[in-house]
Amino acid sequence: MSPMLKKxxxxxxxxxxQALARSNPVLANxxxxxxxxxxxxxVEMTVRDALNSALEEEMTADEKVYLLGEEVGQYNGAYKVxxxxxxxxxxxxxxxxxxxxxxxxxxxxxxxxxxxxPVCEFMTWNFAMQAIDQIVNSAAKTHYMSGGNxxxxxxxxxxxxxxxxxxxxxxxxxxxxxxxxxGLKVVSPWNxxxxxxxxxxxxxxxxxxxxxxxxxxYGISFPMSEAALSKDFVIEIGKAxxxxxxTDVTIxxxxxxxxxxxxxxxxxxxxGICSAEVIxxxxxxxxxxxxxxxxxxxxNRLVTVEGGWPQYGVGSEICAQIMESEAFDHLDAPVVRVxxxxxxxxxxxNLEAFAFPDTDVIARVxxxxxxxxIGA
Amino acid sequence: MFSTQKISLAKVAAKAxxxxxxxxxxxxxxxxxxxxxxxxxxxxxxxxxxxxLDVEISKDELVRxxxxxxxxxxxxxxxxxxxxAKLIRGFCHLCTGQEAVxxxxxxxxxxxxxxxxxxxxHGFTYMRGASITSILAELLGRKAGISGGKGGSMHMFTPNFxxxxxIVGAQVPLGAGIAFAQKYKGHKAATFxxxxxxxxxxxxxxxxxxxxxxxxxxxVFVCENNRYGMGTAANRSSANTSYFKRGDYIPGLRVxxxxxxxxHQAVAYAKEWTVSGKGPLLLEMxxxxxxGHSMSDPGTxxxxxxxIQHMRSNNDPITGLKQRLLEFNIITEDEMKAIxxxxxxxxxxxxxxxxxSGEPDISEFWTQIYQKxxxxxxxxxxxxxxxxxx
Numbered sequence: 221m222s223p224m225l226k227k228x229x230x231x232x233x234x235x236x237x238q239a240l241a242r243s244n245p246v247l248a249n250x251x252x253x254x255x256x257x258x259x260x261x262x263v264e265m266t267v268r269d270a271l272n273s274a275l276e277e278e279m280t281a282d283e284k285v286y287l288l289g290e291e292v293g294q295y296n297g298a299y300k301v302x303x304x305x306x307x308x309x310x311x312x313x314x315x316x317x318x319x320x321x322x323x324x325x326x327x328x329x330x331x332x333x334x335x336x337x338p339v340c341e342f343m344t345w346n347f348a349m350q351a352i353d354q355i356v357n358s359a360a361k362t363h364y365m366s367g368g369n370x371x372x373x374x375x376x377x378x379x380x381x382x383x384x385x386x387x388x389x390x391x392x393x394x395x396x397x398x399x400x401x402x403g404l405k406v407v408s409p410w411n412x413x414x415x416x417x418x419x420x421x422x423x424x425x426x427x428x429x430x431x432x433x434x435x436x437x438y439g440i441s442f443p444m445s446e447a448a449l450s451k452d453f454v455i456e457i458g459k460a461x462x463x464x465x466x467t468d469v470t471i472x473x474x475x476x477x478x479x480x481x482x483x484x485x486x487x488x489x490x491x492g493i494c495s496a497e498v499i500x501x502x503x504x505x506x507x508x509x510x511x512x513x514x515x516x517x518x519x520n521r522l523v524t525v526e527g528g529w530p531q532y533g534v535g536s537e538i539c540a541q542i543m544e545s546e547a548f549d550h551l552d553a554p555v556v557r558v559x560x561x562x563x564x565x566x567x568x569x570n571l572e573a574f575a576f577p578d579t580d581v582i583a584r585v586x587x588x589x590x591x592x593x594i595g596a
Numbered sequence: 597m598f599s600t601q602k603i604s605l606a607k608v609a610a611k612a613x614x615x616x617x618x619x620x621x622x623x624x625x626x627x628x629x630x631x632x633x634x635x636x637x638x639x640x641x642x643x644x645x646x647x648x649l650d651v652e653i654s655k656d657e658l659v660r661x662x663x664x665x666x667x668x669x670x671x672x673x674x675x676x677x678x679x680x681a682k683l684i685r686g687f688c689h690l691c692t693g694q695e696a697v698x699x700x701x702x703x704x705x706x707x708x709x710x711x712x713x714x715x716x717x718h719g720f721t722y723m724r725g726a727s728i729t730s731i732l733a734e735l736l737g738r739k740a741g742i743s744g745g746k747g748g749s750m751h752m753f754t755p756n757f758x759x760x761x762x763i764v765g766a767q768v769p770l771g772a773g774i775a776f777a778q779k780y781k782g783h784k785a786a787t788f789x790x791x792x793x794x795x796x797x798x799x800x801x802x803x804x805x806x807x808x809x810x811x812x813x814x815x816v817f818v819c820e821n822n823r824y825g826m827g828t829a830a831n832r833s834s835a836n837t838s839y840f841k842r843g844d845y846i847p848g849l850r851v852x853x854x855x856x857x858x859x860h861q862a863v864a865y866a867k868e869w870t871v872s873g874k875g876p877l878l879l880e881m882x883x884x885x886x887x888g889h890s891m892s893d894p895g896t897x898x899x900x901x902x903x904i905q906h907m908r909s910n911n912d913p914i915t916g917l918k919q920r921l922l923e924f925n926i927i928t929e930d931e932m933k934a935i936x937x938x939x940x941x942x943x944x945x946x947x948x949x950x951x952x953s954g955e956p957d958i959s960e961f962w963t964q965i966y967q968k969x970x971x972x973x974x975x976x977x978x979x980x981x982x983x984x985x986x
Contacts, residue, residue, distance in 0.1 A: 274881055329770055334778065354770075367742070367746050369753045427970060
């Protein structure tokens with residue numbers, strides 16, 4: 221990275237960063253990643269490779285684990301997440317399906333009822349809408365409806381939320397929808413450690429788990445700690461991580477937004493405006509409200525960030541839960557949500573830039589909330 | 597010594613249910629030494645051979661079939677009464693008239709084979725090992741119910757019976773998945789996935805057909821064609837009512853589903869077909885329900901009472917088997933009456949036991965949302981104070 225570029229990133233010139241983000245979102249993300257507060261480690265791994273490792277390790281450890289989905293085998297994965305797995309495990313365990321989400325998701329769920337541990341990949345979570353009945357009515361509810369007689373140890377995974385320039389039908393975030401369903405667990409990894417640890421935990425979990433990845437994160441590298449490289453590394457589902465400690469405001473985010481939140485936090489710190497605490501949710505369901513409450517009691521202000529639509533979203537849920545909790549008495553300002561815009565995602569790049577939150581939007585909102593005082 | 601007696605098929609009256617046959621019996625009642633000849637119209641095939649019309653079966657199996665059908669009918673009648681007494685709530689879909697399908701299937705299968713069906717499932721649940729008490733208690737929403745009272749009529753399961761499914765058509769890909777698991781694990785057994793004429797047009801059914809054929813799954817798809825999808829006659833819902841041909845690249849068999857022996861024969865054939873590696877097969881069981889779609893449906897606004905009566909009088913599966921048993925001296929009239937009486941007593945007793953069972957403990961409200969020990973720490977009730985900590 222050139223010194224000038226480096227300088228451009230560290231300086232609070234929104235227009236420069238915006239220009240970079242617009243011209244090359246992948247590079248912008250990469251720069252973001254390098255400046256984050258990850259576990260110390262000498263090895264770096266992309267999110268894609270972390271997911272690949274998770275799949276390989278779990279398939280090696282347990283014969284009952286198998287992968288199915290469109291292009292997961294001979295194509296090596298639409299986004300190359302399953303690269304090499306067909307060669308290693310063969311066609312019995314890595315299965316290319318026809319383009320029939322409703323059918324192959326149902327088949328996967330049925331195989332889980334009968335004792336296997338399927339990993340059902342959706343090329344993107346948008347396509348899973350065709351299969352959502354099987355996810356919710358068959359997978360999520362059956363253990364309860366059967367009085368505990370039927371089990372469903374299935375993992376559903378795939379890229380969720382925004383990509384770049386793929387427009388309305390391919391950019392939706394499903395965290396809120398799946399997060400509302402009792403019987404499902406829902407995780408949303410941000411970096412490589414998250415991806416590996418959460419996917420492994422999901423596969424080992426005897427319940428149906430939804431893993432919401434993000435396509436724009438697949439190519440980003442992050443340092444991996446020694447522990448994370450182990451083949452028994454799992455991250456507890458339902459526990460958020462404090463990526464950066466702070467004292468003045470809490471920013472809660474999940475998935476790609478965590479990177480933007482961290483960047484905003486660093487920016488604000490550099491500008492001497494505030495010290496922000498950044499929480500990476502990691503899990504949407506169960507939601508680690510305890511960690512958020514503890515943080516709010518310390519900082520007294522909360523901003524939530526997500527890529528999904530604002531109405532009835534993850535941020536809305538956090539607001540409601542905080543309000544109903546003891547944390548309410550510790551708030552010096554109302555909780556604010558930063559979300560995707562309430563529009564179908566447009567294609568034109570300048571319009572798309574308004575569809576999803578980024579570092580500047582977060583920083584702006586945090587500044588605003590710092591200026592608010594109850595009663596003032 | 598044994599005697600043989602062949603009667604020309606031409607002499608069988610058009611409405612007669614019983615067909616002529618050859619009967620030979622040996623001393624042991626458990627050996628498959630009773631040979632019964634099915635009516636020529638019992639099967640119609642599509643891209644495969646029809647099974648033999650000669651059924652080799654044992655006396656024990658025949659008596660068991662009779663007993664099962666009689667008990668099943670009693671159980672469904674009891675459910676009818678309980679529903680009208682408002683002790684059963686919500687949905688209740690009875691299989692009165694369709695008994696031959698569940699019973700004929702069970703005799704041809706083993707415990708290693710799996711079955712999955714939709715919501716008209718009480719008969720199958722019984723045949724797959726559930727006690728009558730547990731079925732009735734489930735309908736009543738009681739603790740002793742097979743799903744702890746938490747599922748109801750449409751959600752009953754046994755280790756080799758995967759329900760009981762409420763979403764029309766969804767059970768078919770699930771069934772293909774269960775067959776997939778059997779193949780994956782190397783089990784030499786089959787999964788029978790049932791659906792109705794109404795469900796047969798669902799896209800996911802064709803998606804399941806496609807994968808079953810591509811991957812040669814030990815899957816048998818069974819269309820229980822009772823002529824009506826709720827209130828819509830088959831020819832008003834389906835552009836092609838030859839359901840046994842709808843599998844296109846999957847061979848199929850149309851079966852007289854009111855004849856328990858025809859069902860048995862077809863299912864045995866299908867199991868052998870699929871387990872021997874020929875891939876999936878499609879069966880269409882032509883059957884009939886005397887009752888409405890569910891307890892909320894009188895069943896007479898879209899079909900005539902004459903039709904219902906005609907089926908009852910001429911095609912009843914229990915009467916049909918009864919006639920065979922008597923004609924071929926399998927058991928006597930008195931023995932049959934004893935079975936009828938015993939079934940009534942058994943069901944009546946089960947009703948009492950089910951009624952005596954209490955409602956589930958309130959604590960069960962919160963259990964089994966997730967696997968025990970692997971769940972979430974809390975669950976929220978209707979308001980913030982109604983919080984459950986695990």
